[in-house]
Amino acid sequence: MVPMENYLVLSGIIFSLGVYGVLARRNAVLVLMSVELMLNAVSLNFVAFSAYLDPDKATGIIFAVFVIAVAAAEVGLALAIVIRLFRNRSTANVDEAATMRW
Amino acid sequence: MAEHAWILAAVPGIAFIVMAAFGRNLPRQGDWLAVLCATSIFALFFAVLANFLNLGEAAWPVLNSIEWTAIGDFHLRMGIAVDQITIVMLAVITTVALMVNIFSVGYMKGEPRYWWYFAVLQLFVASMLMLVLADNLLLLYVAWELVGLSSFLLIGHYWERRSAVEAAKKAFITTRVGDVGLLIGIILFWEATGTFNILDIIHYVEEGAIGDTRLFVTMMFILLGAMGKSAQLPFHVWLPDAMEGPTPVSALIHAATMVVAGVYLVARLLPVFEAAGALDVVLVIGLLTALFSGVVAFAQTDIKKVLAYSTVSQLGFMFVALGAGYASAGMFHLFTHAFFKALLFLGAGSVIIGTHHHQEMSQLGGLWRKMPITAGTFLIGSLALAGLFPLAGFWSKDEILHAVEGQGTFFFFLISIAAIMTAFYTARLFVRTFLGKPQDEEVASHARETGPVMTLPLVFLAFMSIVAGFFIFHDFGSAFGFPGGFSEFVFLHYPAVFHVDWGLVGLSTALFVIGTFGGAWFYWNGRLDRSTVIAEWQPKVYEMVQRKFYFDDLYQFLIDRVVLGFSYLVSWFDRFAVNDTGVDGSATLTGYTGFLLKHLQTGRVPNYAMAIAAGVVALTLLSLAVGS
Numbered sequence: 001m002v003p004m005e006n007y008l009v010l011s012g013i014i015f016s017l018g019v020y021g022v023l024a025r026r027n028a029v030l031v032l033m034s035v036e037l038m039l040n041a042v043s044l045n046f047v048a049f050s051a052y053l054d055p056d057k058a059t060g061i062i063f064a065v066f067v068i069a070v071a072a073a074e075v076g077l078a079l080a081i082v083i084r085l086f087r088n089r090s091t092a093n094v095d096e097a098a099t100m101r102w
Numbered sequence: 103m104a105e106h107a108w109i110l111a112a113v114p115g116i117a118f119i120v121m122a123a124f125g126r127n128l129p130r131q132g133d134w135l136a137v138l139c140a141t142s143i144f145a146l147f148f149a150v151l152a153n154f155l156n157l158g159e160a161a162w163p164v165l166n167s168i169e170w171t172a173i174g175d176f177h178l179r180m181g182i183a184v185d186q187i188t189i190v191m192l193a194v195i196t197t198v199a200l201m202v203n204i205f206s207v208g209y210m211k212g213e214p215r216y217w218w219y220f221a222v223l224q225l226f227v228a229s230m231l232m233l234v235l236a237d238n239l240l241l242l243y244v245a246w247e248l249v250g251l252s253s254f255l256l257i258g259h260y261w262e263r264r265s266a267v268e269a270a271k272k273a274f275i276t277t278r279v280g281d282v283g284l285l286i287g288i289i290l291f292w293e294a295t296g297t298f299n300i301l302d303i304i305h306y307v308e309e310g311a312i313g314d315t316r317l318f319v320t321m322m323f324i325l326l327g328a329m330g331k332s333a334q335l336p337f338h339v340w341l342p343d344a345m346e347g348p349t350p351v352s353a354l355i356h357a358a359t360m361v362v363a364g365v366y367l368v369a370r371l372l373p374v375f376e377a378a379g380a381l382d383v384v385l386v387i388g389l390l391t392a393l394f395s396g397v398v399a400f401a402q403t404d405i406k407k408v409l410a411y412s413t414v415s416q417l418g419f420m421f422v423a424l425g426a427g428y429a430s431a432g433m434f435h436l437f438t439h440a441f442f443k444a445l446l447f448l449g450a451g452s453v454i455i456g457t458h459h460h461q462e463m464s465q466l467g468g469l470w471r472k473m474p475i476t477a478g479t480f481l482i483g484s485l486a487l488a489g490l491f492p493l494a495g496f497w498s499k500d501e502i503l504h505a506v507e508g509q510g511t512f513f514f515f516l517i518s519i520a521a522i523m524t525a526f527y528t529a530r531l532f533v534r535t536f537l538g539k540p541q542d543e544e545v546a547s548h549a550r551e552t553g554p555v556m557t558l559p560l561v562f563l564a565f566m567s568i569v570a571g572f573f574i575f576h577d578f579g580s581a582f583g584f585p586g587g588f589s590e591f592v593f594l595h596y597p598a599v600f601h602v603d604w605g606l607v608g609l610s611t612a613l614f615v616i617g618t619f620g621g622a623w624f625y626w627n628g629r630l631d632r633s634t635v636i637a638e639w640q641p642k643v644y645e646m647v648q649r650k651f652y653f654d655d656l657y658q659f660l661i662d663r664v665v666l667g668f669s670y671l672v673s674w675f676d677r678f679a680v681n682d683t684g685v686d687g688s689a690t691l692t693g694y695t696g697f698l699l700k701h702l703q704t705g706r707v708p709n710y711a712m713a714i715a716a717g718v719v720a721l722t723l724l725s726l727a728v729g730s
Contacts, residue, residue: 022711031707094707101705 007048015041028082028092032075039071103146103153104184105166107235110143110150110192115228118221125217133207136220140196140203140227147196154189155585162186163301167237176296183237183301186591190433191234191366194440195359197566199227201559202354205448208556209350209455219259219348226252230359234366238298239288242367246284246331249360250277256355257347269346276340280330284367287323290316300370307374314378321378324371325387332364332417335391339653342402342410349451352406357413357447358440365420365436369429376427385425385509389516392418394651396523400530401648403463405450408531412487413443415524419502422517428505434588435502438494438570442486445563449480452556453535457549460542463531468540472549475557477536479564484532486567488525489614491607497571500610504603518613525617533625 014037021034043064050060086092117139125132157164167181203223210219229248236242251274258270292298294316295306307317328334333341344356355361368375368384375381392415399411416439423432454461456473470477486493489500499521506517540546551557572578579587624632637644649655 019715023708023715097707098705101703 004048004052007044011041011044011048014038014044026093026095028085028094029079031094032078032082035078036071036075039067043067103149104157104164105182107150107164107184107188107192108166108182108232110146110196111228111231111235113143113146113228114139114224114231118224118228121217121221121224125221128217131217131220133210133216133220136224137200137203137207139224140200143227143231144196144200147192150184150192151189154184163188165237178240178298179238180241181237182235184235187366187369187429187433188234190437190588192231194362194437195227195230195234198354198358198440198444198563199223201444201448201563202350205353205451205556205559206348206350208553209451210348213348214262215259219256222252222255222259223351223354226256226355226360230363233363237300239291239300239303240298242300243281243285243288246327246363247281249355249363250274250281250331253277253344253355253360256351257344259348259351260346263346266346269340269343273340273344276337277330280327280337283323283325283330284327287320287327290320290323294320304371304373307377317374317378318380321371321375321380322383324367325375325380325384328364328367329387330364331367332361332421333391333414334364334387334417334421335394336653338391338395338414339650339657341414342407342650345404345406345410349406349447349454352410353444353447353451356410357443361413361417362420362436362440365417365424365432368421368424369433369436372424372427372429375424381425381427383425384421385513388418388421388423388425389513389520390418391415392422392520393516393523394418396520396527397647398650399523399527401644405453405461405463405466405531405535406447408463408527409443409446409450412446412524412527415520416443416487419499419517419520422513423502423505426502426505426509428501430588431498431501431505434574435498437573437588438486438498438567441563441570442483442494442567445479445483445560445567446487448556448560448563449476449483452476452552452560453480455556456552457545460545463534463541465542465545466535466540467538467542468536468546469549470536472546473536473551475551476560479557479560480536481532482564482567484528486571488528488618489521489610490618491611491614492571494567494569494571496610496614497574500603500606501574503606503610507606518609521610521613522617522620525614526621529618529621530625533622538626538629 018034018036018038018041021037022031025031025034046060046064046067048060050058050064054060082092085097089096117135121128121132121135125135128135154162154164163183163185165181165183167179170178170180172178203220206220206223210216213219226249229245229252233242233245233249236245254270254274257273258266260266261270288298291303294312295303297303297306306312312320330337341356341361345352347356375384395411395414395418399408399415402408402411416435420432420435420439423429423435450461453466453469453473453476456476457466457469460466482493486495489496503514503517503521506514569578573582573584574588576587579585579591584591646652
């Protein structure tokens, strides 16, 4: 059986890639995709812990399913915002949407 | 019926609500409703009395109470307790209230806010009856404040007049000082015994449930309330000013009923005062008040002011009797005084109406020809007040002298002096108002007797002023519903069967003669030269008396300098410390901080994301550092 550490390392790598994408990317769609990466890393963690620490119960797996559902809803909402942004500003660049301040 | 005596208070209470709401639109502005209400409670009183006597001694006091509220284990009940003292108070209140209501129909004719006057009068009667019926101190306190409120409203009835407004305010605030004391006393009682019920409190105290010092302090606070309401030194200042109100109000509230609430309270709690050893304080205060206001009454020229100081003085007499431990004497004086002082005030009201609003003695004189009924009844009232054998005031004053006899020669001498002064200023008042030649022809020529609606109450009260004293006798008292005579009826526990002490009668008559003839000699036939001689001989003393021993000036000084000075300090603290620094300062600080910190908000999403990421990293490092 594959040791749990492997899953955790993989999850960590995916999460870090997501963080990098969120911080480095300008395009809002790509930022969103990076967020998805982070979420998936978390889901992977849940499933891994569930399978290794308490295989009789499905707690972690159910959490993973919830995370996927919430992520879907979040993406639906976020993409709508991105579309509004694009319609108004003709850009999907997050740097340029900088008027939400004092 | 006795256990439903609360109806007595409920009837005028309902009348007040009806008249306050619709009085203006009723025919005759609802004065008939007021008289009807007063008549019905007068009749109901006899139903209560008959039932009370039927129930017999074993059933006294008649109790009836309902649960007011319950907080956890604490049950607060409110209800009535009808005992002999209550019966006496009910007799006084219902009788005088009826007379005053009838008299007011004539006196207040054509005055502004006629309907409102009668409405508030009913409120007063309702709260006064509630006060004497209450079986617990809390309900008593509520009624106590309500009578104060009605007094305030009625003193300030002519609020277009600045002096009336000032007087109303003065009465309310002065009595309030005492009322706070009363409230503290009640709370102290509650803390010590866990009950507000008067009978329970007396019971607890007799068992010694409250420590000596504590009990004494409590009673001092209670006494403060009684002194405020009953205008005892040094709270007397409000009562003479209260004469700004309509005269029938002075008769009902400021002579017969409300001002004796303090006497009633002390009489009701007399066993407690006795246990606390506070009776001497009551005695001394009463004596000082009686002497002081007797002297001040000499120099007053307004007939109502003379009567007002006379009332203060007589209230002092009642306190003296209570202080000597003779509640029966105090209550008896309360009983007789109510009738003849109400008579005198209504008589003064009749004079005021008859002479078209003149009440300075220097403008009156010789009125007996023009106003024979008023003069005759006023004479009876004056003689009763001065203590002529065998009018009402004689017997009650006799009882007080008898009570003070046991307190030593010194006190007896002083109270005798006060009795002489009573006769003196009463004689002066009567002689200068009704006898001699008119001081002001203009006033005298227009004077006329008032109508029957005003003279009939005078005649009835004059009758009461003659006979009320006889209630102290066994047979006479029994016939009129006080079985065994007044003293025995009221105080079963102090079996003091009344017997005439002829030596005291002689002394008392001597006091009356000295005072009356002294007063009459000084002012006979409208002459003032004899009294002026004294005034010129000792101008300083005269001025001091005329200025009421500077009490009002002292209080005014205290208010102007001390109270207002302190208020200024408080307002300065409020303005600078609380408002400018505390409230405005914190708002400014928040605003300035926000101004500085707003630059952190760039509006750029990656900045925020970076901040979050950095935060997470920082927290992780921190937890690692702390964990290891």
